[in-house]
Amino acid sequence: MIVTVTQSTLGDSSEGSSKTTRSTPRTRSPLRANLHQADYERAFDVLEACADAACLPDFKERAVDALSEHFELRHVSFFAGATFHTIFEDAAPLTAGKTAKMLPEYQDRWARYDVFGTPAAMRQLVSSGLSSLDELQSMGHLPAGADAYVRYFLSSTWRMNTAAALRLELNSGHTALLGMFDPEPGKIGPSEAATLRLLSKQMSAMARGLPASRPQAALTRLSARQRQVVQLVADGLSNAQIAEILSLAEDSVKKYVTRILTTTGCQSRMELALLARAQRI
Template sequence: MTQSTLVDSRGSVPSPASRQRRKRPRLPQADYACAFDVLEACAGARSLPDLKEDLVEGLTASLGVRHVSFFAGATHHTVFTDPQPLTEGHTSKMLPEYQERWARHDIFGTPAATRQLVSSGVASLLELGASGSLPMSATSYVRHFLVGSWGMSSATAMKVELPGHHSALVGIFDPDEGKVGPRELATLRLLSSQLSAVSRNLPLTRTASSRIARLSERQREVALLIADGMSNAEIADTLSLAEDSVKKYVSRVLSATGCQSRMELALLVRAR
């Protein structure tokens, strides 16, 4: 092989990661459809918080996984100390023990996992275990935390690049050791590169417009009436709803917009 075969069309030598992406095998049509479904679920994201929610929802719906987390940080190594990750399924119950004891021993923070994540966008417990080069602390993390405490025999991390060179790891866990096999890993590797291309251009926080736009039509009506200073009883009378129903709408609107109070919501609506 001559040097010229290693030079791309722009006259530069491709990086190892780019050569690996170029060698990525073609997936079965069903796997491309799965990846497309996840990307379509994220198509409406207007900010990083939107992407987090849409991605986790898309993965659970398209890959059939239930226990998913989304950790973000300024660098790969600070991802594991994210104080407010998004969690779904049992990962919400796992979080306190993880943050208190195991974050610094996470298997996906090891050099072997970091190399896999940088080169292909995905690392898995299945692949890392086969390498036989894990430190004792990571082995203990798997044996005592993942398997011993929570019965998670399958663990996978997908790297997503964020704005400002920040990084995110999407964790997928399951009691079934074969839940994420070679085909699913290939699909996640495709998703890693495609999602990174999208997420690098998203703002880190939601704008007022995007936070309101994610509400349903009825929720927006309730939000507008709250901004007008109406009480729950007045909103119920205006919309012909039971007051208990209005209370539920208000709680959902506050949660969906990330507001802590009616006053904060009113200011958000008026800002929009």
């Protein structure tokens, strides 16, 4: 089913009347342009794959896998930064497919020339959530550095003929770019681009509410009693002191603390205390 807008014509139906009034045609949102039922289903599949992520690391893995599977793009990366300009400096991005092998050369030589860091690409990413290489090239000549990045790094070295970046908004005002690459040209056409632009908005809504780490996410899943213990650990109290305050056996407190450390992935009481204070638990 194609999303369409019909134009209605209203007029006097009496004989001999030729007066008609035409309604003003509505312009479709660029997020919905060219979308078919299959495109919406593909978007739902990606969102469903990401929906249960408990924290940003989980979300990254699910997003990369889902985009790779449902858009048949074999090489995907996830870069994040405090600002748009620091995204390309991410020292430990998530990589899949050949992007893992591409990363050292990219970081050493090409990050500052990334075609998706050009002004034209940034305008697209901020306004619509997606920028593709085909769209950028159709606008005219690329800046010299970006043109070299495309010619020598993407095309000549890695044979990547499809390239696009999807922008997501993260917690605390941070931003992410998912880089999507494939040797086959034309893998991101108008329908794919419109679907990805829709996903940028919906995936951002998911990602903005996620804690930045697995331990932070684990804190939110603790029971009320476990959270009491964490608060007292954060206050610097010993197991004996906690036991007295909560009317528990000291051995029970020790078991609580051990279980909490296992759940959150913290390696020590100090690490747990620092995490709890940062989260104001």
